[in-house]
Amino acid sequence: MEHTRFMNAPQVTTDNNSAETPGTDALYDFVVVSNRLPVDRVVAPDGTESWKQSPGGLVTALEPIMRSNDGAWVGWGGQPDLAIDPFDNDGIHIVPVPLSEDDIEKYYEGFSNDTLWPLYHDVIAPPTYHREWWESYVAVNQRFADAAAAVSAEGAVVWVQDYQLQLVPKMLRDKRPDLTIGFFNHIPFPPYGIYSQLPWRAAIIEGLLGADVIGFQRVADASNFARAVRRLTTSSTKTTTIEVATPGQPPRRVIAKAFPISIDSRSFEELARQPHIQARAKEIREGLGNPKTIMLGVDRLDYTKGIGHRLKAFGELLADGRIEVEDVTLVQVASPSRERVQAYMDLRDEIELTVGRINGDFATMSHTAISYHHHGYPREEMAALYLAADIMLVTALRDGMNLVAKEYVAARFDDDGILVLSEFAGASDELKRALRINPHDIDGLKETILQAISMSKRDRSARMRSMRKRVLEYDVARWSTSFLTTLASVHDHRESVQAATPAADPLDELEWTVERAPRGTGL
Structure with missing residues (x-):
């Protein structure tokens, strides 16, 4: 199977590999996973329901790719206890993940927005640490990972978005090692002195390292992440490359670098x-x-x-x-x-x-x-x-x-x-x-x-x-293309990179960050 075909408008495949109108049993070569779906539910005064596209740069950036590649988008519908079957919306297959009031209180308002958000923003406000919030975060991340795995074709590309879902990459890799997985963090990643306050700091790092490419907004964020990797794991880092040790297998290569997001x-x-x-x-x-x-x-x-x-x-x-x-x-x-x-x-x-x-x-x-x-x-x-x-x-x-x-x-x-x-x-x-x-x-x-x-x-x-x-x-289309090109290259070069580290890294040619990591950052 051609793993980079998501860049070239593939056919949707099913278990018998025949082209088919997307449905609940269809599998997809390009899957986006985010906390929210790219559509909002609208209820008219007469009670009829419809869905409209959400505003925002992420939807704008990925919409053409999703449509040309029959992609699927996994996310929450934005309302508690909203149980909806998967459906197609304007060329994108929508896979809702339901959240209960308890999930919203503990996973979303609690751990995501009252623990991670202030911690990742330099503790401008004090973070709150509750074990039950963390347990909910783990459970909900597993639910998102299971939903993504269920709709991903063999060798599919899965792109996970943002700090609410940092455990999903490893959960996906454990469940579906055939997938090529990307993760993009839309908020800062804090210096280790701040990040180290998090009781579950190692689990978050391990969760992120399940991805093949981890994207950050700034070079400094990627540097902060690399330092946390060195402090909390046995993985080695060199420039933008992390060698993740896997028992019984050659080290797996992960790219962690800056891809500054933009607008249309x-x-x-x-x-x-x-x-x-x-x-x-x-x-x-x-x-x-x-x-x-x-x-x-x-x-x-x-x-x-x-x-x-x-x-x-x-x-x-x-x-x-x-x-x-x-x-x-x-x-x-x-x-x-x-x-x-x-x-x-x-x-x-x-x-x-x-x-x-x-x-x-x-x-x-x-x-x-x-x-x-x-x-x-x-x-x-x-x-x-x-x-x-x-x-x-x-x-x-x-x-x-x-x-x-x-x-x-x-x-x-x-x-x-x-x-x-x-x-x-x-x-x-x-x-x-x-x-x-x-x-x-x-x-x-x-x-x-x-x-x-x-x-x-x-x-x-x-x-x-x-x-x-x-x-x-440097618009949003260039941002998404740069990330996905790097993700495809990581897969294409995986075997050769594991066999030997080349003197000149071909992935470096893809870098378009604002500035190279300065000397002494530890990246």
Whole structure:
């Protein structure tokens, strides 16, 4: 069987190897496994049910590959106790994995989002460790692995996504050693001094090492992972290669490296060029009182995003008299996030109190200091907001990538606008012409905001042109192609690599990361 055929539109096969319309007994050569399905369930007022495609870069990146290769997508339907049979949706076979209320509480809200999320984001908030959460995480990961194994053809490629499913690669390899397995971590991987706090640290590393290729957002994340491998296992690491010892067999080669994710930048630019989007951007400015400068923040309401830091800097600039409310307005979009988790409830209260205080102190009858919105917007409205904003503020305290920064750049076909970007966001590795800041340095953030406000049109255009070139060239399609090409190459070279390590690694030619691992990182 040709293991790389998922790149070349294979036929769906069944147990008797005949082509067939996908069904519950069909097997697939390309399978994606993620916590959520790429579709959302919609119930109409009359009670009829339907499914619509979820927004997001991952779905956009993989949708063409899934359709051309009759792929299957394994994931949760987004609602508790939702038992649905597998079905086809617009060329993709959907395999729902049901989660109970207890699963959601312990596996998802508990271990994934109250243990792993804060731990992997440099313990900005303290992680919580509960053994029953871990037990649920193991059980649910096994359920996802079993579902993926059941729909994967012999020698299929399975691509597992993100921190909720870190045990799935090893579970799949134990159950189906014929599979070629990839894993991509969409969030940071922490330094070992932080990661070592996790009671189940070795089990997570072993789970990830079940994959053939492990992708990270930044070179530093891959370096952190390699150090954890050296500390917690007997496997050896060299540059991006990990030799995983297997009893009675030659070492198995695993590639762990950076594949910085991106967006569908061309479609975002095309959207921003639409006349009605540009008209809407003008309406937004007029609705805000036509200030000289509009600053924009777009985030999930999450403690990793540094929303409070940017509000503090903005409030101090107003209090110092260095900017005037008639001249500068901050628009803050904070979409709801994990609203049943106490830390997020507390954060919302804190942010909204701060917004109210600043508006109470500085707003006039005709101008509001902060226009605050606790809900999400469709892509069309976001494109208009990006065009309306003179300055984009990305003040994340820790972020795997931050695709909002790339969306802002892609939307600015006019080569205008200024991106103020946290050095702790993965996007800062690529968008080097942004005004980079340390969000913990409030005085430095204030000075950078003032620099952005006073920047000349010539300087703004030069910076934006450079960033746009990067975002348009390294789009989400290039990200997925790079990862899958590396995954195919690992399989194709597996036997020869196990026999002898070549002087020049052919896989190195596939690397397109922003920068090579610096000396002394230990990668």
